[in-house]
Amino acid sequence: MFGRLDNLSVRFRLSAAIVILCVVALVISAISLLTLRNAENWLETIHRETLAEVSSALELSRGAANLATAAPFLLTVQLPFQLQVEADQIVQTIADLEAMAGNDASLALPLARMRAAISNLVRVSSPQSTLQADITRIDRDLVRLQSRFTRQANSGDGSLAERLARAQLMQLTSAAQSVARANALIEVGEFSRQFTNGRKAVTLPDTVAAGLAEIDAVLASGSAHLFVLQHQALTAALDAENALFRIRQLSDQVTSYAAQKVEDAEERLRLARTQTTQNLAIAQQAVTILALFSAVVAILSALFVSRYVAVNLRLIANGMHRLAAGDHKSDLIRNTQSQDEIGQLFDAFGVFRDNAQKLERRTAEIRRQNTLFANVFRNIKDGVAILSQAGTIEAENGKVRELLRLPDTAATQGMSMQDRIAQSAFSRQTDGVDRAGFDEYVDAAGHVLEIRQSQLPDGRSVWLLSETTERKRIDERLEEIRRVETLGKVTGEVAHDFGNILSTISGNLHLLETASASAAPAHLNRIRTAVDLGVSLTERLVAFARKQHLEPEVIEIGALVEGMVDLLSIALPEEISLTLDLSPAPVSVRLDPGQLESAILNLCVNAGQAISGAGHIAIAVYREGDQQVILSISDDGAGMTPETKRRASEPFYSARPNGDGTGLGLSMVYGFVAQSGGSMQIESELGAGTQIILRFPIHQSASAELPRFSGRALVVDDTANAAVSVAATLAGLGFDTLTATQFGQGRDLIENTPDLALILTDLNLDHGQSGVELIAQTLELHPGSLAILMSSRLPETVPFQAQYPGRVAMLAKPIVGDQLADAVTALEQADKDSLGAE
Structure with missing residues (x-):
């Protein structure tokens, strides 16, 4: 059989292969045409059903757009007849839209409101031409009087008193002209007041008194007094702008309705496409089988193609x-001389x-x-990477992988340096420390890298990675040694406090042995309280050894204080009385209840130790305005000297004799209050007792409605999560928000964003840059804009207060919605007050 095939000519074999491929192609075409025809019929049916609806929606959208563009033209029409014609055309367009909408209730109300807005626009536009004509004519007459009074005052005719009187008439005429040319109602009022006061103060000789009568006659020569005409004209203009705003808003609603109709039609088409796709899949399977058969025939034919070509191609390859x-x-x-x-x-x-x-x-x-x-690039001990103008890595030495602890197989193609660092376990330190010229990265194992960036003249950049782990470990070890040394000083007080706790537990256990069933719970309560006191004492030491981890929740502060009475009674000597003065209305705060209890206990114990013999401690809870609640703890003890009061919140400072105190109590209370967004105030005089005042922000319920604002706001923070969170808060307040996570990105947005109303920026940004520079740029490029500086460590004074009074504020992190809303409201009010003062 193979011999017979070998005897066949190449032409016959290639012709047979081509015929087979043509037959298969015809079969595939027939299947494809049949499937496509069925799909076409199905889609035609869907189009017939949806085309009318889409067309109607487009007509609605087109009509709404025509209304939005035609309405402003009414303000430019001067002739009443032409104004009525244009208004009738717009009303007819609304009627056409109502006819297209049919009985759709979602369009009936917007179209009715639009009709009312058009009527209002026509009403306020009609008298404007008449008013402007009267005002223009009066202004022209005032110009004529002004010119005449000027010539008379500058001429040598008449006495000095007469020339002075004509000068006063010039001033009155100038004030009246200012009213005629005023562009705002407040200007009309101001210039009217100037004219009235000037007219009352003017004293004219009889020879020039006629000039004053001429001024009065000109002012009253219109359909009404000039001041009334100008007031009516400006009021009508404001009403017209309001009507135009409502027309545009309602037109957008109609356009949105039309867009929704189109989306519904697209959804039906999508379902039809899905059904068609399923039908096509079946046809594709048949076509695929035939295509595979065709491929087999084609491969067999290709294998048979001239050995002359294959042999020579292999030789050349x-x-x-x-x-x-x-x-x-x-x-x-060369085995051929052919020039093919x-x-x-x-x-x-x-x-x-x-x-x-x-x-x-x-x-x-x-x-x-x-x-x-x-050689230099490979052997330098620091990691070096060269980045292109687009920010991708062009070259790096082996130290980059070694310092970042990356495997040799890690991909680098097309990556930026930030992507490279993201492959590693290192993350950027965001502790708020200002590092000039470099960023610090750490991983879970404690390795520390300093990363610096330098720009090259051609736009590329060089990154230098240096390991500072050992230096950091030495610094941390020294700090740990100092902290352990300090902790050793508190051993005496801790032993004394735990001795009191164990005595309480032991005494109540002894009493339990002989106590009745009804008295046993009281003894168990005291034991439990003593154990809680021991836990609190332990937390005091842990809070010093490491930063406190707060778990805030919403609590009613008065109820918490009232529930601590038993614990405070045990902790205080018997000769010291305790009274509570709690707010009758519940006051909620968002705090860690355990830390608040520890703070109250700490302050009461300190107050008890300051009282020699019998004394009194008072705890009060009351509101201070609508934003803060005050927790006050006062005693009638020995009080503090000014030096002690000044240093009371310093860690390890104690005024107790013989070094009995550790100085941890007030410092820990101060740290907890500050972390919770509050403040601590100490009022004390030697021999007159001490009062500790803690202020906390009142928790606003989620249903409280925040003020609404408008305009563009820019948030700049090199921590992406913080930037997104603050931007979401601003969006909830009504702002159109933009975010930037780099100094350069924020600078570009400030330059290229028109009408920027507000900027919120972190103090310390990437590569040692400062948010204060972005605030200065914003206030200079965007007149009337406001700025808020955010940081966990704010400067002592608000920047730019002298240059831009009332336009800059500061907020401590973390940022919450009601505090941010209050800050923006205060800035807007301060800016208005500043403008009013000018």
Whole structure:
């Protein structure tokens, strides 16, 4: 059989293969046409059903757009007849839209409101031309009087008193002209007041008194007094702008309705496409089987194609491989003299070989020039990476992977340095510390890297990575030694306090042995209280050894204080009385209740130790305005000297004799209050007792409605999560928000964003940059904009208060919605007050 096939001609075999491929192609075409025809019929049915609805929606959208563009034209029409014609056309357009909407209730109300807005616009536009004509004529007459009074005052005719009187008439005429040319109602009132006061104060001789009568006559020559006419004209203009705003707003509602209709139609088309896709999938399976058959035929035919081409191509390919491998002296034995494509490939091989020899010589020269740079780049002890103008890594030495603890197989193609760092376990330190010129990164194992960036003249940049782990560990070890040394000083007080706790537990256990069943719970309560006191004492030491971890929740502060009475009674000596003065209305705060109880207990114990013999301690809870609640703890003990009061909240400072105190109590209370967003105040006089006042923000319920604002707001914070959180808060207040996580990105947005109303920026940004610079740029480029500086460590004074009074404020992190709303409200009010003062 194979022998018979070998006897067949190439032409016959290739013709047979082509015929088979044509037959298969015809079958595939038939299947495809049948499937496509069915799909076309189905889609035609869907189009007929949805085309009318889409067309109607587009007509609605077009009509709404025409209304939005035609309404402002009414303000420019001067002739009443033409104004009525234009208004009738707009009303007819609304009627057409109502006809298209049919009985759809979602369009009836917007169209009715739009009709009312058009009527209001026509009403306020009609008298404007008449009013403006009267005002213009009166202004022209005032100009004429002004010119005449000026000539008379500057001439030498008349006495000095008469010339002075004409000068007063000039001032009155100028004030009246200012009213006629005023652009705002407040200007009309101000210039009217100036005119009235000037007229009352003017004293004219009889010879020039007629001039004053002429001024009065000109002012009253219109359909009403000039001041009334100007007031009516400006009021009508404001009403017209309001009507235009409502027309645009209602037009947007109609357009949104039309867009929703189109989306519904698209959804039906999507479902139809899904059904069509399923039908096509079946056809595709059949076509695929036939295509595979065609591929088999084509492969068999390709294998049979001229061995002349295959042999010569293999020969040339082997020669090219040797050339690519570096054998630039390789040659080919040409077995054909033909100048067809094969012969041309033989000639091309010779050209490639000559070019490769030239390239080898040039490469050797470049390699010698780069040897010095390569040695430095490889052997430097720090990691070095060169980035392109687009920010992607062009080159890096092995130290980059080594310092970042990355495997050698980590990909680098097309990556930025930030992506490279993100591959590692290192993360940027965001502790608020201002590091000039470098960023600090750490990983979970405690390794520390300092990363610096330098710009090159051509726009590329060089990144330098240095390991500072050992230096950091030495610093931390020294700090740990100092802290352990300090903790050793508190051993005496801790032993004394725990001795009192154990005595309480032991005494009540002894009493339990003989106590009745009804008295047992009281003893157990005291034991439990003593144990809680021990836990609190332990937390005091833990809070000093490491920063407190707050778990805030919403609590009623009065109820919490009232529930601590038993614990405070045990902790205080018997001769000291305790009274409570709690707010009758519940006051909620968001705090860690355990830490608040610890703070109250700490302050009461301190107050008890300050009282020698019998005494009294009072705890009061009351509101201070609508934003703060005050927790006050006062005693009639020994009080403090001014020096003690000044240093009372310093860690380890104690005024007790013989070094009995540790100085941890008030410092820990101060730290807890500050972390909770509050403040602590100490009022004390020697011999007159002490009062500790703690202020906390009142928790506002979620249903409280925050003020609404408008305009564009920019949030700049190098911590992405913080920037997104603050931006979401601003969006909830009504702002159109933009975010930036880098100093340069924020600077570009300030330059390229029109009408920026507010900027909130962190104090310390990336690469040692300061948010104060962005605030200065915003206030200069955007007149009337406001700025808020955010940080966990705010400066002592608000920047730019002298240059931009009332336009800059500061907020301590973390930022919450009601505090941010209050800050923006206060800024807007301060800016208005500043403008009013000017």
